[in-house]
Amino acid sequence: GNSQIARVMRQNGADKLGDSRLKNIAKFSQEGIAGPYQLVRIPMLSELPMAIKYVDEFLVSMPQVVYEIDKIAREVQRNVEVIYMVDVGDLREGVWFEHAVEEIYEVYKNLTFVNLKGIGTNVGCYGGVLPTKENINTLLSIKKELERLLGYELAVSGGSTVTLKMLEEGKLPKGVTQFRIGEGIFLGTDATGDRDIPYLSQDTVILEAEIVEVDQKPSVPVGKIGKDAFGRTPHFENKGMRKRIILAIGEQDVKPDGLKPIEEGLEILHASSDHLIVDTTSSEKTFRVGDVVKFRMSYGCALRAFTSPHVEKVIVNG
Numbered sequence: 001g002n003s004q005i006a007r008v009m010r011q012n013g014a015d016k017l018g019d020s021r022l023k024n025i026a027k028f029s030q031e032g033i034a035g036p037y038q039l040v041r042i043p044m045l046s047e048l049p050m051a052i053k054y055v056d057e058f059l060v061s062m063p064q065v066v067y068e069i070d071k072i073a074r075e076v077q078r079n080v081e082v083i084y085m086v087d088v089g090d091l092r093e094g095v096w097f098e099h100a101v102e103e104i105y106e107v108y109k110n111l112t113f114v115n116l117k118g119i120g121t122n123v124g125c126y127g128g129v130l131p132t133k134e135n136i137n138t139l140l141s142i143k144k145e146l147e148r149l150l151g152y153e154l155a156v157s158g159g160s161t162v163t164l165k166m167l168e169e170g171k172l173p174k175g176v177t178q179f180r181i182g183e184g185i186f187l188g189t190d191a192t193g194d195r196d197i198p199y200l201s202q203d204t205v206i207l208e209a210e211i212v213e214v215d216q217k218p219s220v221p222v223g224k225i226g227k228d229a230f231g232r233t234p235h236f237e238n239k240g241m242r243k244r245i246i247l248a249i250g251e252q253d254v255k256p257d258g259l260k261p262i263e264e265g266l267e268i269l270h271a272s273s274d275h276l277i278v279d280t281t282s283s284e285k286t287f288r289v290g291d292v293v294k295f296r297m298s299y300g301c302a303l304r305a306f307t308s309p310h311v312e313k314v315i316v317n318g
Contacts, residue, residue, distance in 0.1 A: 258301030
């Protein structure tokens with residue numbers, strides 16, 4: 001929900017701004033950041049009265065929700081559009097592809113105000129399913145049949161950062177008209193495809209954490225081992241005495257296994273809610289309390305950091 005980043009994205013070629021949180025969209029709109037806005041999480045019924053004020057394009061997957069959007073939009077006379085999500089195998093949101101045409105066409109026939117703009121799909125976020133010619137063509141065949149029934153051309157929201165590789169390799173079937181890109185722009189990475197995107201920078205977002213303790217301790221705890229504060233049973237390898245630092249950041253701020261130290265020779269050992277423990281034995285650097293350690297972050301890690309009010313965000317101009 002960072003307004004500076006949203007404004008820059010809109011000014012530099014994004015056709016519209018998408019966010020999964022309605023409060024962020026409302027904030028952007030109130031601050032004068034140009035839309036249109038897409039709500040990229042299927043909406044809750046309870047938030048629709050507010051959503052109609054700010055959202056221009058909804059991703060939807062349930063007839064009941066679409067009818068409620070249609071009802072409220074008609075009452076306030078605000079033109080909004082919907083992208084009906086189709087599940088092609090990842091098992092997150094969307095009508096199951098085998099009966100998508102029937103359900104979407106039935107919904108369309110009952111709309112009185114809202115425009116059915118197109119269909120979309122999501123892959124990679126729940127089931128880890130990768131985009132392929134086969135599942136994209138499944139979506140496009142549904143588009144073709146619906147267009148025959150509706151009599152007009154539909155947009156196709158064909159995926160997210162993970163789908164970019166198909167576009168790069170010239171393997172994306174013709175007909176996809178929209179990507180919902182976040183991770184690729186922010187981090188230059190593709191978590192589902194497990195790669196750095198070669199033509200993008202991976203140094204766009206850097207986390208800095210301050211050292212609050214420097215010490216040398218055994219590599220194995222002393223005492224009977226139970227579970228940690230998060231219900232995990234930690235495992236330790238006896239490496240003798242090790243140099244360690246503790247950083248003032250933890251699970252409530254980041255996803256520790258998504259941190260990648262920029263300094264060579266550092267190994268992340270474990271994290272609690274508010275502390276990150278790092279082994280520095282293999283590093284040639286001498287660390288002191290008050291020093292700052294820098295990390296690159298995975299998508300999941302950056303997600304927590306951006307939404308944590310305890311992590312200060314500083315925008316550095318190129």
